[in-house]
Amino acid sequence: MKKYQPQKRLLQAMLGLNLLIIIPLILRKHPIKDWVIVYLFNAGTNIIIDNSLTKKKIVKYPIRLLSKVYDTHLLFDYFLYPTFTILYNQWSVKDKPFIIIGKLFLMTTPAFFIELLAERKTDLVDWSKKWKWYHTYFSIISKSLITRLFIGLLRWVERSQRSD
Template sequence: MFKRNELNFLRLLFFASIGLLINMIRKPPLKEWLIIFLFKSYIASILDNLAVKKGYITYPVRIFRTFDISVLFSYLIFPVTCVYYNHASKDSKLPGIVIKCLLFSIPSAIAEHFIEKNTKLVQYKKGWNSYYSFISIAFSFLFVRLFMAVVRKVEKVQANN
């Protein structure tokens, strides 16, 4: 019974994320949002796979059982959230970028903490905790944001040549 509720919760997250993704791709600049989405998916899958292989995190209940990682989180929820973070911080200076990073990272870490404590969707092992999740979430948001700042700068230089 508990597993059925968790799978329903994952389905709800899936459809909500798809809705947010559709909303996201309707707004310009589509090319940037897709770069962010795909780059974040790539980073999240590497980090998630590493954490699972090292035994820090497990996902006992998964929609796609053939994968050890949370495909829904790594390839949909986290990348969509990162696109919205980049959209919110696109024209911000460093203090605004950091504050907005916290505004996106803290709720994500709190949600993961709640899910870890109350479901079998994610389990922390080997000393992993919500603080490490928060740090990894915030770092990856900032890393992707920095990457996109570099992409935008290079694109501007190339357009001027």
């Protein structure tokens, strides 16, 4: 169990850093309710998707926070990826579709390589033989675009209701 301690400490440090970032990030730019909605939508759908993947044994997280309680990676599902999504949405809030997609690839690619490195060099994540790197990469891109579309649709509905 001692060989896993550095990896557990890394997870705890990532949680602490994320908690320091998330509050100012949400409060930094208006409209705050949009960022809360983005966060909650992303975290909620992460749990549903990750539960499905872990139950089917497509993805495993040998080392994770609260491992006796959850099979999923709570740090990624509830904190890291939702925070990433808020950053991405704030960065692309006024952009046209082509720029939105370009910025997504710019943000997603480095994050993906970190996960790929974690899968190959640590016990933080383990993909089954059915799951390849491109499944993760394009899943994150697709999910981020869906979240971006969701908040864009909510903003459009809100604007149209105000103009009536």
